[in-house]
Structures are given as structure tokens and as C-alpha cells.
Amino acid sequence: MATATATKDKSVLWDWLTTVDHKKLAVLYLIAGTLFFVKAGMMALFMRIQLMSAENDFLTGQTFNELITMHGTIMLFLAATPLIFAFMNFVIPLQIGARDVAFPFVNALGFWIFFFGGLLLSVSWFFGGGPDAGWTAYVPLSSGEYADLGLDFYVLGLQVSGIGTLVSAINFIVTIINMRAPGMTMMRMPLFCWTGLVVSILIVFAFTPLAAGLALLMLDRIFGGQFFIPDMGGNAVLWQHIFWIFGHPEVYILVLPAFGIISEVIPAFSRKRLFGYTAMVFATLVIAFLGFMVWVHHMFTVGLGPITNSVFAIATMGIAVPTGIKIFNWLFTMWGGKITFNTAMLCASSFVPTFVLGGVTGVMLAMVPVDYLYHDTYFVVAHFHYIIIGGIVLGLLAGTYYWYPKMFGHKLNEKLGILMFWLFYIGFHMTFFIQHILGLIGMPRRVYTYLEGQGMETMNLVSSIGSFVMGAAILVLVINVVYSAFNSERITVNDPWDARTLEWSTPTPIPEYNFAQTPQVRSLDPWFYEKVHGDGTMKPAEPMTDIHMPNGSILPFVIGLGLFTWGFGMVMMNMENTIVPPFLVIGTGVILTFGSMLIRSIKEDHGYHIPLEQVKKIEKEVS
């Protein structure tokens, strides 16, 4: 990445700690998300080793419970979400023709708060073991009576990282609504921006109930509250409602950006515009809306009565309609196109059938009577892994290969990429397809072992072997990243894929300010339009002048650290024999957090200007 003026005289570490540049934050998100992803993936491998044979004793039941909880929690909150934010951060400002997000400082704040929240959750391993009540943390299993210190880390870690996610989402809403380049109307926005906007809205509406629920659980656990304790007049089902009012939209929060990535990659490599753009936008909105109306389908077996169940069952099946619209639009985009099957396109196109498989089992699960059979079996596990891996992870892989040249200035190796894809694809189906059948013959989920002679040994063995193949695929990806960093050819052209959207009109590497002159957008797929109907460059919408840039700041890091300390202090209230009194730690955290906010409020910071000559010099260098 090209670095201009103000960042030049900083050391590398200080630069990355204080950066407010959306492109650098994207890389930070990418690294943090990948680390958490690998960590949770290792947990999955351990669990598959444990389940490889009947009555295995590789792990104890307690460790297994901790692993399933951490695997689910980390994958959803600390791996998938930041990886999606990585691409949103990098791509959205470029795609709408903006110099940065609306609030660069808040963007950095969002990252550091998320990161320290994840760290708070992760340190639970060093204080008596991770949370062990499943990623849903149902009470009473997660109440003070049954769950240990790990769950306090879960509650506070998620609370903190949730604040980070919420803050970033608000930032993206403001960015997309206010920072679009001239001519970039809402209905000319690339679909990834649309899904980014919708997802940010979903986060605002879904993470707030989660924050409320976690606060109640925290009051129960740390301050002796009784919201969820039936003996004291509380209501255990309330937690399930609150959790799933958040939890179901969360699924769409993760999968909609993947839809967006797919909708970028497929047109680019089919050499056609996206089929049914308007229908795609409205399908996204309808999915988002319906996503809030279906949470009870996670609770069919709670006993809310047939009428309630039927209403939510029908609403759930309704989601299949807009999703079907999307599936067909992708198929029609590829139909008759000149398709290039590179790694990104392989991931994107194979996403479609895999996601259909997951969607079909979703509709099967939506039928209440049979859900009583499927509930809490491996069928459910297979279903949501088809959505999450077949949908989200394939989408993220496609996005990685597609945007990698823009992010890092060189492509990933194609041969290794294709090897990774096939290993991953075969391994994935081997692991999870067979789990449908395991579920149907009655293997319950979340058990750490099973008995011999029930016909489950072979299928579990196949599933475990599949997971190793999938692990090998990720290893190949890591090797690819390292190999390509040293051996891959540097990209000097703007547009290595001959793609369609605005981010490919920027020079590689991208200067700090993205666009020397804000581009004038004249059509959907503006870059493609200029290549075909224009002279192959974006028309500027403003004269070249000094560019106003935000100053970097260490305060987001300090606020994140403060919230971490504060959260840790809260957990300490449940610890025995603490070396320092908890209130001291809480106090330090509060002072760090609010002190930084105070400094931010009273210290004037208007940013700096990159003078015109410097802009001209940088532009000459990169073109």
C-alpha cells in the first residue's frame, strides 16, 4: 500500500496501531479474523478426532463441551464477522467512490473493541477453562448454579466485541448513505454495497437485543439477579427468545455479505452484468425483513403451542422465495456467459449448489412435525454447516482470491488455489453430507461420544477424514499466501481481472486517499461503462485540490484496552483469591475508557491536508 506524508515518519508498529485508514483496518480485520478462524478450526479438528471412533477418550466430556462452545462462538462472532468486515472495510468505500468511511476514527474504534472483546473471551482458557454451555448459552445451563467462570468470560467478551461490531455497523450505514460519489444512486450501487448496508442495519437491530440479553445474564451471574431463574420467579424461556431474536438475524448478517461477494465475483468472471439487479436488491431487503420474523423456529420443541409454531414455520418457508430468486439470478448470470474458472469463480459457482443443499434442509427443518425428529440431532449440524461453510466460507474464499490483488498488490497462486478449492470442496461434503444421515439415524448433537454397535462408527470416521481434508485445504491456502507473497508477480495494472465495479478503477497499490478526484458515476457497473462507452478512465467530478485526511490516533486502541480491563475486572468479581481487588481493575478500565473518550472530546483534531503537488507526485508514481 502506498503511504503518503503523515504515515511515513511513523514506525511500522505505531502506524498499524494508530491507523484510521479503512484499507489498513481491513487488513487488520483480515488477520484477526483469520487467526480466530484457524483457532476455532483446530477446535473442530479436535472434536472430529474425539468422534472418530466409538467411546473414544481423546477428550473428556468437559473439554468437549468447552470446545463446542468456543468453536461456535468464535466462528460466528470472531471469525466470520471480522472477515466480512474486512471485505466491507476494504471494498465498500472504493465501490461507492469515497475517500474513506464516514468516521475513520470510529472505524478503528470498532476494530479494536471487537479485537479486545475476542481476546477477553479467549483468555478464559487460562482461568479454569472456556465457557461450556454451547454457543447459545441457554439458561439454566449458563446460570451461576451450573456454569463456571468460563461463562462470565463469554458474557463479557461478547458484550465488548458486540459493541465493536455495532459501532462499525453504524459507521457503514452512514458511509453508504452519505458518502456515495456523484451519480452513484442507490440503485447503481454494486450488490456488495447493498448487502453491506442491509447487514449493517441488521446488526443495529439484532446486536442490541443481544447486548440486552447479555446484560441480563451478567446481572444474573455476577450481581445475583434472577431474570432467568424460574425458582425465583424468573423465566428461562425469555433467554431463548432474546437470544434467537438476535441469533436468527445473525445468520443473515453473515450470509448476506457472502451473497454480495458472490454477486460481484460471478458477473466479473462470466463477463456479463448481474442478472436481475433490482430483484437481487429487493430479495436482499425481503430476506433481511423476514429474518426478524422467524426466530421461534429455533424453539419449536420448547412447547409454545401449535399455532405459534405454524405461524413461524410458514414465515420461515417464506424466506425460501427471495433466496430462490437470488439463486436463479446467479444461474442466469452465468447462463451464456464467457466463464473463466479460476479459484474465485470456482468458489463462487460451487457456492450456488452447496447453498441450495443447505437451504433445502432449512425448509425441511422449518416443518414443525418433522422438526421434532430432527431437533438436536446431527441433521441440524449438517444443515447449518452447509449454510455457513457452503455459503459464507466459500463466499469469503471467493472474495479473498478476487480482491487479493487489490489488497496486497499480487495475485494468489492459481495452481495452489485450485488445489485448495478441490480439497476444500471434497473435504467439506465428505464431512457434512454424511452428518445428515447420522442425524436421521438418531445421533444427537453436542455429545462427546457414542456407543459401539449403533451403526455410527463408519459414518463418523468418514466425517472425521473429511474434516482433515478440509483442514489440509486451509493449510494449502496458508502456504499459498506465503508462497505468493514471495513468488507472485507484482500487479501494476489497475484492473487485473477486467472487472466491472469502481474499486478496479483505482491504481494498484491504492494511494492513501483512494481517489485523487472523486469519480463521476454514469451507470450501474461504472468502471465497465467507462471501459466500453468512455475512454477507459473515470470522469472526475471535481477539480484536483488538496486532499483532507484524518489523523491517526492511538485512542481507539486504548479504549479497546480499557473495555478489556473493565470486562476482566467484572469477571474477577466471580473469581476466588484474586491478587488485586476486582474494583481496582474495573476502575482502571473505566478510567482508561472514559479518559480516552474525554481526551477525544476536548482535544481538537481536524486532520491534515495532502498538498496538491504531493497528490500529483503520488498519482504519477502509481500510474
Add this chain to the structure above:
Amino acid sequence: MSDDLSKPFTKSSMSEEEIMKINKERKIQVTSFAFMIFLTILAFIAVATETIEVGFAIPFILLLAVVQFFLQMYYFMHLKDKDHGWPNAFIISGVVLSTPALIALILLLGVTKY
């Protein structure tokens, strides 16, 4: 350029028309605030004095609540304003999304507690 940003302004940069508009807006806000206080007192009297029977008092105060809700939304959250489309869209979708959740929770929570 950015150096002048911290200096206070000596004179308002608003035109006469804008100042008039703001004054009018202030008047409307005060009026609706007074009206809302009045509605609150009415609701309080309806419940506290026991002059009205319970069967009527409950729908009555619920009606007052609905009126208050719209006053709050339109006059204090500026839903009535022009060029306010995006905030309106967000507030309305928030209401639309949270209403079924609230109703469902009220109706469902009594059924099963554990």
C-alpha cells in the same frame, strides 16, 4: 483552512427566514411538550382518582399512550420533517421490526417458563 475551524463565530450565519423557521419550530415543540404533559396528567388522574371504572380506564390510557407515541415520533424525533427520508426509514423499520417481537414476547412468555 482547517485552522479556523476551532474559532467561535461572532454572528449567526443563518438567514432571517431560517431564524424565523427555527423560532416557529421551537413554538411547536413547546406546545406539543405541554400537550404531552397534559396527556400524562390525564392518564394519571384516570388511574389515581378511581372516578373512571377500570374497564374504561385501561383502553383510555392505552389510547393516550398511542397519541403520545406519535407525538413523540413526529414532533420530537422529527419524522414530520421534509428531507428526512433516511432517518424516517430507519425509525419506521425499527418500529415495524420490534412490534411483532414485543407482541410475541408478551403473548408467548406466559405459556412456558422453563
